[in-house]
Amino acid sequence: MSGEPLTERQETVLALVVHEYIERASPVGSKRLVDRYSLAVSSATVRNEMASLTESGYLRQPHTSAGRVPTEQGYRYFVARLLGDTDLPASEKRLISHQFHQATSDVDEWVRLAASVLAAQSRVASLVTAPLPDRTVFKLLELIGTQGRQVLMVLVLEGGDVRQQMLTLSEVIGQTQLRQTAEQITASCAGLDANGVKAQSSRFDVLGREIADLVAETLERADEFSGGELHRDGLANVLSQPEFADSDRGRNALKLLEERSLLEEVLAKALSPTVGGVQVVIGGEGAWEELRDYSMVLARYGATGYATGTLGVLGPTRMSYGRSISAVRYVAGLMSNLVVEAFDA
Amino acid sequence: MSGEPLTERQETVLALVVHEYIERASPVGSKRLVDRYSLAVSSATVRNEMASLTESGYLRQPHTSAGRVPTEQGYRYFVARLLGDTDLPASEKRLISHQFHQATSDVDEWVRLAASVLAAQSRVASLVTAPLPDRTVFKLLELIGTQGRQVLMVLVLEGGDVRQQMLTLSEVIGQTQLRQTAEQITASCAGLDANGVKAQSSRFDVLGREIADLVAETLERADEFSGGELHRDGLANVLSQPEFADSDRGRNALKLLEERSLLEEVLAKALSPTVGGVQVVIGGEGAWEELRDYSMVLARYGATGYATGTLGVLGPTRMSYGRSISAVRYVAGLMSNLVVEAFDA
DNA sequence: TGTTAGCACTCTCATCCTGAGAGTGCTAAA
């Protein structure tokens, strides 16, 4: 299995099989290959190469005397070595970039747009998480008394993210004192993270301590939850792939896409935490049984030190990797720019 | 068509046909009905009643000599007159209520939970929009200078909703003056809506006018966008219905569910703006061609004067209306309570 | 030695046929 390196001709055959299978979704035979790509060799030769590729584990036969289908190993080799550099056509890029520039400055809007663009370009399902600050850093606190002991706490984070929370104090406190406390905490804690705020806590009076601890807690919670809200789009794309014509498989695919927790886990684990580069996960890479028949093309976007998020596409292993990779790369780039702009503003 | 009122026996037959069809998903014939429900009359009699119901438009035959299937009119009659009052079992209610009490106080969390519960209970797809204040009323403004002319505007609305926006002023303004302006606007505009704020605008200085107009604009925008973010769940449920076994129909269903704009339009138009009561939309009611084969069970939740949102389920016309209605009613009640609590806090 | 033509064989898949099963409407009798 996969001992010797492939000869050039074997690589050609493998590439053609992958290409043809992705396009036609049915096992590809030697004759069809020679015909459609007018190869210089005969079908018998191709057959021999195919047999050899099958033996080394790059191809597989669904049944005796059907054509060949790439194995996961075959796809991996293809993506790693045979898939040339791909890029979106300049016209597409302009179109997409234009859409992004037209969008309002709402983060959610960007996320939705990214998901929609990815789905349209890759023709499979897309996943995008909202960008989240790497390290949640406190910037400013406001306390707004409403009535009685109810107080609205508004917490502004570095990067412009805002959290609010209602809280019930143990006694009624006047607006002036609330304001003073808020100012005090803002003054001594601005620029600190959860631990930093907790450390400062002892410097305040009873009320201040109570609030500061709450602030620290909120910061911590924001840290833990390491992925923003997950947006999806293009689910219907996946369903229209012929391998999911069978309604059982289709339902399965959809269940997978609906399973937030699994997707979040995969995104979190599969993806290196640094920005840059597109990662391709084929067939779950052995780690996720549920993803056996699926592949993902993922990227982190944003900028370390600022905020990062994840985006990518998910489809059957038989998906157009070229299209997906170029789309993911380009959209990730756009989103990164947006994040940086938002932070530097 | 639907001239005379139905006799009691016709109602019984109609009810049984609907019930049986919902359960078995295949056209129901006279013999099967008599057998399974041990009716006191013979199949021939049932046949006659069926023929009469078919003539008046409550039933229809997919083809000569197949069983009968309810028409939209049949479903409507069933829901309006024959479907007894249904309610979730007390045990289910307890379970659901428990889940809601365990959830954190994050609105998004509630929305997600509601969607998940609705999907599980109704066994079809669920739709839930986040609650949105009826009339966007200003409560408090903060201006936070960052660097240069960039200022972060934090806008707290009645009900605790928070909007933030970066803005670039025409000149650099000190933090003190920013604070003064914010306080001034807060003092004279608290409790007003977009128009009210605009009316006050002239009372301020140049900076104040600039900001106040922005505030009014933001309030207006919040008003316009009359539906919160739409959450869905249980898409896979719909796909597992036998009528969508055909992959084309399944894809169609999914496309429908993915089409945010259509759903939002339907939710906005189909639903009376007042809270209370569950509405059943069967087969698009002639107004939406795309919904021909689907039904929706919808309700508004929240409280007028506070905030309201929409929730409901969407499935094939052949869905369990009893189950859906009771689930929607109960969850809408829970969500309404949560909204009121959040506002009164 | 690598390549190719030829051939016998295998396996799938669309199509057709057929009979069982379910359902209907009509008629005539109770």
Add this chain to the structure above:
DNA sequence: TTTAGCACTCTCAGGATGAGAGTGCTAACA
């Protein structure tokens, strides 16, 4: 008014069949 009986219709699952695509092997060829 209800029901038993009957002839008729339509679908659907299951089996048969043949075309088509593909394979591996062998022997000849450059």
